[in-house]
Amino acid sequence: MAVLTAPTIGWHVAWLEAHAEWGPGVHEDGFGLLPGDDVKSQAGFAAWVGRLTDDQQCTYWWIVESDKVLGGIALRHESHPLVSQSGHLGYGIRLSARGKGVATWAVARVVEEAHKLGIDEVLAVCQSYNTASAKTIERQGGILDKTSQESAVLRYWIGTSPPRV
Template sequence: MTSIELCPPTAALHDSWLASWDEWGTPDQDGASVFFASKFGWDLRTPQGFAQWVQLLNEMGEPGAVPPVGFAAQSTLWLERGGEYLGAVSLRHALVNDFLQEIGGHIGYGIRPAARGQGLAKLALAGALEQARALGLRRVLVTCNGSNIASAKTIEACGGEIERIVPREEIAEPFGAVEDLRRYWISL
């Protein structure tokens, strides 16, 4: 069996990434930072739009990178096995806005539906934690929806200590929430 790798985003995985997008059944994929493509009007279904998005994701992780206004510098890794895109993890280098401080945290990750249940989320989160250590971060905030027990277990398995469960009614506007939010800190 081919090994699973954490690697920088690459346009070579376009077809596999599109298959993952279809599996998600939504314009977004947790951890994938798809919102950057919509911000710039890039169509991820086209090779050109996808390549532009991949280039931005890679550039945002470089030392001294200047992210788009309102966003944090971040490093993104993709999980890949034999040319198949399996998921993504993004590490925000700092909590630069209210959304990241309250809801988003330092790390977001997502595994495509067909690849879940194989321990890939733990591999992704562990990879992001190594990046955080390399950047000199001392602790990171990781959040998940209250009902996402699999993600909560992943965070806890990687050393996450729950700060609190925020009732959806307490999540400040304009963020609003449809469910409670678990906030975890991981000391590095």
């Protein structure tokens, strides 16, 4: 059974395994990884994890099961400068864990967290070609913003009032 956990240095090896599945240079949503982050060395990984856990405008979780990192999910708080462009939610699931309901489960948990923070609606954004992500958002009650229907980027609003699936 998957759980959400705060990023810690103890997941270094498992995180690197998940990271390797994405391949070099590929963006991994939900992890807060920046191009200059050194995640391979212990010191660099620790510095990156420290930056994530110290972030006051975004909360990060890793989606883990047993000894594997399945993905990452982030909740940008209302004060975060990227909310209007990239939404409140960012998530990514490693290739081998896709199609198993992991993202749907994680999004539901994080929408609950948004409710606890007093966020009434979260904005979830995905590329129009990303049908799997669109379906994940729709399963959580995401309502397509009419202004994005003809766009390359779909913008959905999800109410945070319980209950969640």
